[in-house]
Amino acid sequence: MSARRTAPRHWRNTKLASHPFPEHPKFSQPEEIILELNAIQASILRHRPQPYVGTHFALRIDNPEHGRLLIKRLTPLIASAANCRDQQSWISIGISYAGLRLLGLPETSLASFPEAFRTGMAGRAAQLMDTGPNAPSHWDPAFQGNQMHVCLNVFSSGGEAWEKTRALAHEQFVDLHGITLLGAHQFGSHPDNLNPFGYKDGISEPAIEGNDVEPLPGQGAPIKAGEFILGYPGESGEPLKMPQPDILGRNGTFLAFRKYRSRLGAFNDYLRSQASTPAGRELIAAKLVGRWRSGAPLTLAPEADDPELGADYRRNNDFTYADDPNGQRVPLGCHMRRMNPRDSKVSVMTDVNVHRLIRCGTSYGKPYDESVTASQDQDDERGVYFMLISAKAHETLEFLQREWVNNGNFQNLGDERDPLIGLHEENDMFTVPAKPVRKRLVGIQTFNVLKGGEYLFMPSLPALQWIADSGR
Structure with a gap:
């Protein structure tokens, strides 16, 4: 049942609302959760x-x-x-x-x-x-x-x-x-x-x-x-x-x-080193994240960007990975699939729901600029404040950092790490599944450097x- 009621407008320990129908020993109705919204930030x-x-x-x-x-x-x-x-x-x-x-x-x-x-x-x-x-x-x-x-x-x-x-x-x-x-x-x-x-x-x-x-x-x-x-x-x-x-x-x-702190110039230079055309660079950028820059997910727009889809919040997140188990459309190690595997089969046994976070990230500094090069990263201040909310944020973040961000074993990817927020070593790789032969992107760098927390x-x-x- 989807709860739509709010708590009374004062602070008290509101009990779970009981269902109006009598319980049946076999067909009991689920209780409705009423959050005390007046007390929650x-x-x-x-x-x-x-x-x-x-x-x-x-x-x-x-x-x-x-x-x-x-x-x-x-x-x-x-x-x-x-x-x-x-x-x-x-x-x-x-x-x-x-x-x-x-x-x-x-x-x-x-x-x-x-x-x-x-x-x-x-x-x-x-x-x-x-x-x-x-x-x-x-x-x-x-x-x-x-x-x-x-x-x-x-x-x-x-x-x-x-x-x-x-x-x-x-x-x-x-x-x-x-x-x-x-x-x-x-x-x-x-x-x-x-x-x-x-x-x-x-x-x-x-x-x-x-x-x-x-x-x-x-x-x-x-x-x-x-x-x-x-x-x-x-x-x-x-x-x-x-x-x-x-x-x-x-x-x-x-x-x-x-x-x-985001190293946009290093990211731009890397894309330029991997593809000679703007279309080729945008495809690689989409494969690394799992979405085109417009927000359109690769699973729904695998061949080309669809800005109209990306702008539609009622469609741009409405998908599963059921028909892409091997990552032919959305690479298994891309940022989006790591942060929320959804229905992907993972090697490390876990309940995806208990590792979800509310993300309130905010951007700071200069905006995105495709012309920026790595030589400008030292002087260009730009980046993200990640604000990750959960009743066990410390436990969840440490699990994500250890198992999903900086480890590829949960998707049988060996030492591969998250291409966007992982801490990378020299000559790190990113696998793009394809037929007949997969593609390996070599030289992934640490594109986001932690400056505090x-x-x-x-x-x-x-x-x-x-x-x-x-x-x-």
Whole structure:
């Protein structure tokens, strides 16, 4: 059953709605999940505006009392999933483990968070395979030393609404002693909503049970809400373990925040080295990702781009890989098929649904430009902030980085890695299945270099108030 009701307009532990018909021992009806939308931060369940513009504020807390005052000031300003529909801009917040400790949470509460979250993203570099150029020693200063304690995110449709909301967020900490602004990073959609490599962005988000957003064709059956929001049943039928007390954990979730700098020039040069014509280069670009740059999926448009299909959100994600098990249309190791194998047969046994993420990635810097060369990458600032949301974001991200991004064994591809976000070594390859002979693209490089990141907790609105009072 697809739930379309919203929670009561106050914060309480709403029970699962019972079905009006009596249960039959053999034909019992499934219970309807009602998410407490008034308590859940908007950025978890609501899509960002299109087009969008915004700011990430990275803050360090050195004064616990003023840190709690900051949270108290911010709580009424954080948009909920129930009240942001008519807003042109909103604010969300994530807090690191180090930040929660400085805010004075009880030791029993701190100990109830997962180990990976407590360790922090830099401390989990080995599990994330963040080595070489992606190692924490090369990260931007704001991400060094676990000092990003609070991340404020302002999302907006732009213009005056953005300026006003950004100023409002800034006002909450600018006068507080011991609250340091590590960086204010502006982001925004590029023309035609293209990412730094020129591909249409924002396609293929999961449908979530109990969310009152109409699923799009191709999203499949809604995934259990507990995979994304703490306090609700997950795919196993049981809620995940959550931070304690319940008011702290319930309706919260985790965010994996990662900043990548995109080497567009190196990517352009690589395409030019592999094909002598624009059409040939575009086909290779499509094979690497699994979609044409317009957003049209190769499985529906295998021979040529179809911009009209790419622009149609009711069609551009409505497909499976059932008739392409060997990757003749969509290579098994392409970025899209790695991040969501759908119905692909994988060698590493796993339930795809429990590794899905809500992606709120944002682009920053210069837009896509096909004329850029590798010699310009050092001076051209462009890239992506990946914001990956899940009730177990740390566990899911580490699985993806280890098994699907930087390993080819799950599709019997040996040492091959994700061609777009993988950490590559010299002479790495990418296989394009074809008849009679497959094609091997040699010399794949690290096209996105990690510049920092952190695991953050996104508390519910009641939890934020509880955190603000935690030191009393």
